Amino acid sequence: METYQIYSLTSAVLFVIGIGGVFISRHFIKKIIATIIMGGGVFLSFVSFADRDALAFADPVPHALVITGIVVAVASAAFALALARRIYQLTEEESFTNDK
Amino acid sequence: MSVLIDILLAILVIYLALQSLLAPRLSQSVFLFFAFGLALALAWVRLGAVDVAITEAAIASGFLGVLFLDALRDFSPRSSEEQKNISTVQNSRSRNSVKSLLLPRLSLVLGLGLFLLIALEAVWNIPDGGGLAADAEKLLPQSGVEHPVTAVLINFRAYDTWLEIGVILLGLLAVFAVGKIQIYRKPIPVVDDILLRQVILFFTPVLFLFGAFLLYFGKTGPGGAFQAAVLWGAIGILLHLGGRPIFLLIPRWLGQLLLTLGLLFFLILGFLFIAGGATLFEYPPAYAGVLILIVETLAAISIAAALTAMFANLNQMKKEESNKIDSTN
């Protein structure tokens, strides 16, 4: 088993955990964490695929994509957090009242 | 040996991810999430993606973790799962609804399991597409920088990066939109703690220098605008926590300039290239190095400002009633 294979499998697991978390978790914060975990899985898969050919010059494109992706994901997560906090501030709700 | 480390790390990452979602208490969730981010950063290092590791540790784990921690002050210590249990005890009708939720939940979990199996199959059998390493290596000398990741970010795929800087500004605007901009202009109480103040004063130049180093080093090795921006953003956050909200101390126009500088400069530069007959973000090869450094610096300033402002705004969004303040037991 190569290094990249371990992490690419991990990435799939993380992605699924994230998806499950978004749907199943109730608390806003946990839903947001779940999206980040999902993103972590996606980014891990990008880089793990790039790591396959153990060349001296690794493929820089996925690295750049992942950096971009992480920053974008963080911006959305910060926004989601702001929404969650504001909702809590106004209504004291920590999760969506009617499930789903 | 190295495979063993990787397997352990992979298991740790998965465990932390699961636990941060399953932890009964919200604070545990957030701390486990911190740990998850750091473990993931280690995974990046194992995969040889040092740039990504720095970004992950700094932004996804660090900055976002700080935001989560800050949010913890708001939400009640008990997680919603427990609260739900309490309410079901009080109300027998909603207990039925919990029971009726069980079946869809179960099918969802089963579906996810199936999905996971297909996903594993898909990533396991992935054909080797080769990637763009050869192209990037060939064109690297023309890009004006020596570090391929920076070359891709600021030159080959500058458009994505420019949009991404836009997304950060947009994220800040979105946070403002939620909080009704006024909150952000509210003065915050000054912390009168001498130790805190001194430490912040000590760290400010250190962080600044380190950020500048990362920025400059990005030309040749791991580092660059985003990593530097987080460090500089950390300065802003520290100053804010220490009772010196920068955006209240500087004039409005300066704040706006700081926030938009990177995006605007990048864009106007691109428009100038178009006016000169080239395409957007097509650096003249002779000046590429210098221009990229300027673009990176300004972008880093803007991103740092945006991160600071995001934190400042979120930080002031706390619930006013004192009985809601979370005590750490």
Added chain:
Amino acid sequence: MIKEVITVILLVVGCFFFLAGTLGLLRFPDLFSRLHALTKADNLGLGFIAAGMAVYIASPWVAVKIFFIWLFTLLASSTSSYLIARFQKEQEQTKNRKE
């Protein structure tokens, strides 16, 4: 050879302190003593590990960098535990006043 031995010894000692600190975090009764265990033991543990790494790499520049890493961690962790303690104390005071 000797370098490796020294490295291993330093790392083991560092790990021991970390373990002790973690044990303290888990076992001590109240916040203050937990903080006490955590900061003291962990900072020391980190120092040993840093020293071990410095010996292992044996380059003066890297050694300086590692030293700075330790120094910053020291500063940050002590300040933050100080703040946590202060926050806890304020909380207790307000609670007492209310009662």
Added chain:
Amino acid sequence: MTDLPISPYPALLVGLPILMATLSLFFRTRGEAIVGIIGSLLTAGLALIAFVEVTKMGTVIHILGGWEPPLGILLRMDPLASVFIGMTAVVGVFISLYAWRYFPAQEATNGRLPLFWPLWLFLWAGLNGLFLSNDLFNLFVTLEVIGISAVALAVLSGKSPALSAGLRYLLAAITGSMAYLFGVALIYGSTGTLDLKLLSQVLEPGTTTSFALLVITLGLMIKMAGFPFHFWLPPAHSSAPAPVSALLSALVVKGAFYILLRLWMEVFGVSLTYAAGQLIGLAGAIAVIWGSWQAFMQTRLKLIVAHSSVAQLGYLLMIFPLIILAPGVTADSADWLSPVWTAGIYQVLAHAFAKASFFLSAGIIIMALGHDRIESLRDLVGHMRITALAIGLAGVSLIGLPPSGGFMAKWMLLKGIFLSGQWWWAPVVLTGSLLSAGYIFMLLRLAFAPSREKAPFRPVPKKLEVYALLLALGSFLIVLPADSLVQFLESSEIFGSGIETILEGGINGND
């Protein structure tokens, strides 16, 4: 690829709105609005110039940074993209004009909503970027630009129902983008390129490709509120301020549809099966019936309109089973393809105009009544005839009665359904039409009914009503240039094409 004419317009179409958005941040409320409206007018003008350019020169490209794909990113403005950009410009400029009057008029009740203009211009840039993009990862970034700005716009009012709906929307949007991005990672890993054009040449069928297609489709379905994932749309669209609802419904959901269409047609042809098309069509069909029925059951105007969006988007999904040919049919012999494509384009256009108009009218009614419960619409015709007319016209287009654009879409869709022999979709189209007739005429009936109060409607600025009416008329006027529009689109490579499938291979499931 790179021998196509190069034009600066694609880059300007993304750059200009962001430039104006950024500049508008330097001003306070009024100045920001002025910069914003100037920005929208400039962007719309630019879009029209670019549209004309494409009609003259055919597809134009812009090689960003001078780096050609696969390493660089290429913006491509083909007829299909230019029609979407043109639609965004026309609808966008009317909504901008409306917003320019609406927000000052609403200041007393809603307070100032200062961030509308920069967010809207960001959204516009994101949409233009999405339509122009030719790169899988860049599409993700534009999707995020659209997603964040759309949610931020939706929560502008700052009221708790809007925030709650917005968070739901945002989480759905993030989940959708991440699923999409996972597919992109798999595609990049297995081919080493992100450029759509190159991908279509190198992509090979296999488990990985099929799985990538699955997650990308699921992600985009979440974003466009396709049937099982429509839950976020009605609350988000109905709780936003009126111009924002119009933007979200008319334009934003179309972005995800556009990508889905492009990817299925241009890239994933190799791994599509007949069954995949039927499944996504089924999702569309359920959305049509369910959305229309839900709309029929609502008692608040904006909720009716929002649920109707779910149904109308269902029609768009019903395009897919018709373009994926059954095994044994070749694209040359499939004479239903061009009607189906025409139906798709007209459904997009007619829905954009009609729905934008409808939401703007709803905004006017809320302004006049203070709420949007439909029983208070009594005697709308007597008091606000322009708005009543706008609602009537937009409704007629939504139902698909002649001579509206919606009629053109339904006609072509039915024709495609019959010609392709997939007659089982026909009852869905008709039932959907009848149900939508049900809720539209429920509104009209109330609008004509006598009022129980003396003066139920507060006066509203007339110009607002006129903008809504013009948009509603737009959903009719688009029929006039249909012939030349279809000819123009046929010069686009994918327009009128079909996916040929073989019996074996590819994915069998999609949900």
Added chain:
Amino acid sequence: METTSFLPLLILISSLIPGILILLLREEQAVLRTFLNIFGAVAKVGLIAWVFAGYLRGEEYTFVFNLALDLTFTLRVDQLGLLFASLSSVLWLVTTLYAIGYLEGGQHRRRFFAFFSFCVTASTGIALSGNVLTFFIFYEFLTLSTYPLVVHRGTDKAVEAGRTYLWYTIGGGTVLFLGVVGLFVVAGPIYFGQTEIIAGLISEYTTQLTILFFLMLTGLAVKAAIFPLHGWLPVSMVAPAPVSALLHAVAVVKAGAFGIVRLVYDVYGIGIAEQMNFLSVLAVFAAFTIIYGSVRALFQDDFKKRLAFSTVSQLSYIALGVAIPGVLTSTGAIVHLVHQGIMKITMFFTAGNIAETYGYHKISQLNGIGRRMPLTMGAFTIAAFGMIGLPPVAGFISKWYLGLGAVEAGSYWVVFVLLVSSALNAAYFLPIVYRAWFCEPEQEVVSQLRSGRLETQALLLIPVVVTGLLSLAAGVFAATAGSPLSIAREIAEKLYLL
């Protein structure tokens, strides 16, 4: 189809543009509105007369606009279309005058007259449409433009009637839509008169074409008020009298009947329709509707309701005529399209006049009304005699041709149906006539509308007299060239020559 002429489009525009302009006017600008209305109506009659003359000289007028792919918007002038177009334009002119008088001082007149114009645009569009698509477009446009007229009064009852009206017509429209698209798919864009297309396809696509025929027939039967799809017609007579006149005589029901004529004669062709036994089904339903409508009419005391059920019955004469193949029955059907329009509009005008002048809505209130409103009731009497089928009024001609044709075709049961329905017609119309002329009024009521020597307002009186005379003239001068009968006969002969 080679030469494109804008004349047919101009005919449509002559009422569309006034309609749009009226919508833009202010409510108070009554004079301008009236001018626009009358100008449009006169222009339309003039244009149609011009086109008619040109057509008789052998000129062709076709307007083609390609929408997309093979969807073409086509307006074309042919005899049948011209006949219907002239009927609607002439009656529109008359009804416009009547409506101006009827609605004087009423509310929302701007909306009324605007949609009134749209409605006539739609019905002339139906008349002039050259292919199935164009026909369908105007057919739906007619539905939409009549809705605001039906609910014009804005009362709960009117709104409820509007709802019934819409459900029937939109439902019918949807069925028709399905049929039309299906026809497009099977046979391509069919122009009216190209019956050879279907004839060539019928052996290959028998099932499909049969289904499509009945889908379209069902869609059209809604507007033609054939049992059991007639439910909307009696309900929607809550609308103002001019609207009822329009619905019952000029536009809506005629659009349905005209559509059936087109479907059988110009799309499928009489030969195919007969060969496939489509027509016998239609005949049975039509015959049943004739009797059913008459029987229902017999038991109505509300004047307008009785007229409404009478319409249900009378309209099916057209369908019945279409359903019995033969030159004579076709002539009867086509000419009844015109005759029924003229006579029924007279009757609705009468009902409107009485209601406006004296406020009477029930037949039992009409005792002695003839002495107070001799001209109105005179016109009504002529029309009633026509409906019953007494010579020399117009209705007689249609019934005569229908009966003669039925005998010729050997369908003796049709003659029986005609006789029974005539008897029933007499049974529900003659009492009205009798009451009006020979019963003593129970009390003397003085109407405010009665000004000077006229029995009611001039604008209400003139139209009813004109249409009454027209229905008499159509019968008396039936034999002369240019009369509806002669045109109808020409059309029918052409049909069977093919």
